Amino acid sequence: MNEFSLIENFFADCTQKREDVALAVGDDCALMTVPPGCELAVSIDTLVAGVHFTAEVDSAALGHKALTVGLSDLAAMGAEPAWATLALTLPELDRAWLAGFTQGLSKLARSYGVQLVGGDTTRGPLAVTMQLHGFVPRGKALRRDGARPGDGIYVTGTLGDSGLALQARLEGLQLSQEALCYVEHRLDWPQPRVHEALALRPLAHAAIDISDGLAADLGHILKGSGVGAAVEVEALPLSDSFRASLELEQAWALALTAGDDYELCVTAPAEYHDRIQAVLSDRGCPCTLIGTIEEEPGFRCRRRNGASFIPQQQGYRHF
Amino acid sequence: MNEFSLIENFFADCTQKREDVALAVGDDCALMTVPPGCELAVSIDTLVAGVHFTAEVDSAALGHKALTVGLSDLAAMGAEPAWATLALTLPELDRAWLAGFTQGLSKLARSYGVQLVGGDTTRGPLAVTMQLHGFVPRGKALRRDGARPGDGIYVTGTLGDSGLALQARLEGLQLSQEALCYVEHRLDWPQPRVHEALALRPLAHAAIDISDGLAADLGHILKGSGVGAAVEVEALPLSDSFRASLELEQAWALALTAGDDYELCVTAPAEYHDRIQAVLSDRGCPCTLIGTIEEEPGFRCRRRNGASFIPQQQGYRHF
Numbered sequence: 001m002n003e004f005s006l007i008e009n010f011f012a013d014c015t016q017k018r019e020d021v022a023l024a025v026g027d028d029c030a031l032m033t034v035p036p037g038c039e040l041a042v043s044i045d046t047l048v049a050g051v052h053f054t055a056e057v058d059s060a061a062l063g064h065k066a067l068t069v070g071l072s073d074l075a076a077m078g079a080e081p082a083w084a085t086l087a088l089t090l091p092e093l094d095r096a097w098l099a100g101f102t103q104g105l106s107k108l109a110r111s112y113g114v115q116l117v118g119g120d121t122t123r124g125p126l127a128v129t130m131q132l133h134g135f136v137p138r139g140k141a142l143r144r145d146g147a148r149p150g151d152g153i154y155v156t157g158t159l160g161d162s163g164l165a166l167q168a169r170l171e172g173l174q175l176s177q178e179a180l181c182y183v184e185h186r187l188d189w190p191q192p193r194v195h196e197a198l199a200l201r202p203l204a205h206a207a208i209d210i211s212d213g214l215a216a217d218l219g220h221i222l223k224g225s226g227v228g229a230a231v232e233v234e235a236l237p238l239s240d241s242f243r244a245s246l247e248l249e250q251a252w253a254l255a256l257t258a259g260d261d262y263e264l265c266v267t268a269p270a271e272y273h274d275r276i277q278a279v280l281s282d283r284g285c286p287c288t289l290i291g292t293i294e295e296e297p298g299f300r301c302r303r304r305n306g307a308s309f310i311p312q313q314q315g316y317r318h319f
Numbered sequence: 320m321n322e323f324s325l326i327e328n329f330f331a332d333c334t335q336k337r338e339d340v341a342l343a344v345g346d347d348c349a350l351m352t353v354p355p356g357c358e359l360a361v362s363i364d365t366l367v368a369g370v371h372f373t374a375e376v377d378s379a380a381l382g383h384k385a386l387t388v389g390l391s392d393l394a395a396m397g398a399e400p401a402w403a404t405l406a407l408t409l410p411e412l413d414r415a416w417l418a419g420f421t422q423g424l425s426k427l428a429r430s431y432g433v434q435l436v437g438g439d440t441t442r443g444p445l446a447v448t449m450q451l452h453g454f455v456p457r458g459k460a461l462r463r464d465g466a467r468p469g470d471g472i473y474v475t476g477t478l479g480d481s482g483l484a485l486q487a488r489l490e491g492l493q494l495s496q497e498a499l500c501y502v503e504h505r506l507d508w509p510q511p512r513v514h515e516a517l518a519l520r521p522l523a524h525a526a527i528d529i530s531d532g533l534a535a536d537l538g539h540i541l542k543g544s545g546v547g548a549a550v551e552v553e554a555l556p557l558s559d560s561f562r563a564s565l566e567l568e569q570a571w572a573l574a575l576t577a578g579d580d581y582e583l584c585v586t587a588p589a590e591y592h593d594r595i596q597a598v599l600s601d602r603g604c605p606c607t608l609i610g611t612i613e614e615e616p617g618f619r620c621r622r623r624n625g626a627s628f629i630p631q632q633q634g635y636r637h638f
Binding site: 208 | 341345348349353359363364365366368369392393395396398404405406436438439441442443444446448450452453455460462463527543
């Protein structure tokens with residue numbers, strides 16, 4: 001079997017057909033149409049074996065996660081997902097592995113109406129690159145440079161669960177069976193906040209997804225917007241499993257710095273607080289006010305009593 | 320230095336700014352606008368060290384080639400290039416290597432008006448994934464399924480030079496210094512046939528770029544279009560260096576099967592022969608009639624005297 005039939009067999013029909021795709025897998029390029037009045041939003045990300053995941057990871061989970069990473073970037077811009085392309089590098093042709101990968105990818109793709117329109121399959125060290133493509137009405141994207149002093153800082157879901165799972169998996173941290181089961185599911189099967197982002201788009205000033213840790217990612221908003229932030233650590237949303245597994249100060253530090261959460265961090269005017277709670281509680285998604293954008297540059301973490309809190313870890317850096 | 324500043328330092332300003340790019344490197348997604356009436360054409364390709372190139376290759380040549388691969392796919396659809404995204408996996412942070420890579424990429428990007436709009440930089444085994452994005456007026460793309468019996472089969476430039484360079488580099492085939500110099504330049508610094516493709520678009524029925532060898536790539540047109548082809552081996556366009564380095568039958572076999580040419584293969588109605596020659600000779604690009612599309616399926620190579628010619632090699636297969 002050669003690379004062409006590999007692509008055709010496993011990927012050509014794994015996702016739904018969209019009407020805006022004139023030509024998908026099987027020619028030199030895919031051909032698609034962007035709706036009038038919309039900008040095209042694109043994001044490309046690579047997951048490398050041994051760096052972003054261990055080679056033993058379930059291939060369905062990897063297919064799911066590779067798509068989540070890109071969908072989460074689209075969510076962070078308030079963009080509606082449309083198409084994906086996949087560049088897959090494999091050390092060998094393992095049909096069972098590929099079938100699992102395709103299943104994990106296609107199930108999530110179908111649930112967000114995403115069509116896989118093109119790809120490239122090569123031999124080499126295991127790595128997955130996906131590019132996601134979405135639409136956003138012209139000028140309406142949520143950017144990193146829109147935060148303003150006085151904005152509330154919100155995060156969806158809970159923070160740190162994936163980081164805790166990584167500590168258990170890579171560093172041997174002991175967790176209860178229940179907690180381990182919960183946080184491993186959060187690590188391996190993260191859910192992108194696509195619908196939540198679309199609901200927040202008319203209300204928010206700025207947004208980012210939390211892939212490198214809240215402190216690092218909120219830091220990008222602060223730098224992009226030329227502002228600072230005060231965050232109250234007692235307000236950080238933590239899952240029961242997470243809370244039960246760590247001392248409180250450890251928990252705050254990990255929630256501030258652990259990557260792979262794929263939750264959203266948004267800033268929005270204080271007067272939208274009730275509307276934000278309303279649109280997200282409709283979707284069953286917690287959305288927690290954790291702090292305030294301030295004029296003075298810098299990222300300030302505080303206890304409720306006003307004392308500074310300085311986390312020890314930093315977001316993951318490749319170099 | 321972390322991955323963020325890596326992207327910002329080396330790539331953010333390496334290409335020209337386009338007016339249709341609202342937001343480039345530095346947010347969760349890039350935001351762009353496709354012109355009204357146009358389809359978006361996209362192609363993603365990965366080059367892996369040890370598979371597609373040797374680790375010693377000049378990094379400027381690698382940056383050039385990674386972009387050429389995608390530009391050549393756009394050319395094969397008759398699409399006008401616009402934007403690129405880059406997912407770069409590096410074993411270590413080598414500033415001199417990166418500076419060379421960026422220079423090779425950016426010089427070619429500027430010459431085709433391509434802006435690098437986004438990327439991801441990760442640590443891992445050396446690999447380069449690029450996605451190219453271009454525009455084509457709705458319904459006007461050159462596809463693989465448009466060839467019709469009676470069409471002439473044309474190829475741009477010359478065939479097999481890169482394959483000959485690979486034989487010299489990997490298998491120790493001895494070439495004259497002049498021939499080696501010529502074919503290595505063709506292998507390492509291929510030129511995508513973008514302008515030629517745009518000139519051919521109104522005239523051609525089908526097109527593909529020759530990246531896996533003429534026989535394999537023309538085979539995709541034949542399969543996609545449900546037709547066959549007769550090709551006359553004496554008509555295959557060969558460079559002087561190539562011709563001087565091989566016995567005639569070896570030369571034909573390599574010209575039919577060697578990859579990495581990045582020339583175009585197009586089919587077009589016989590009555591457009593003179594117009595095809597005219598539009599390409601204006602650009603100084605040879606365009607050679609090598610055969611005819613026939614109703615009977617299959618790929619038939621013939622000598623001028625009518626005898627069959629069966630090449631021994633096949634296009635490169637990863638698996």
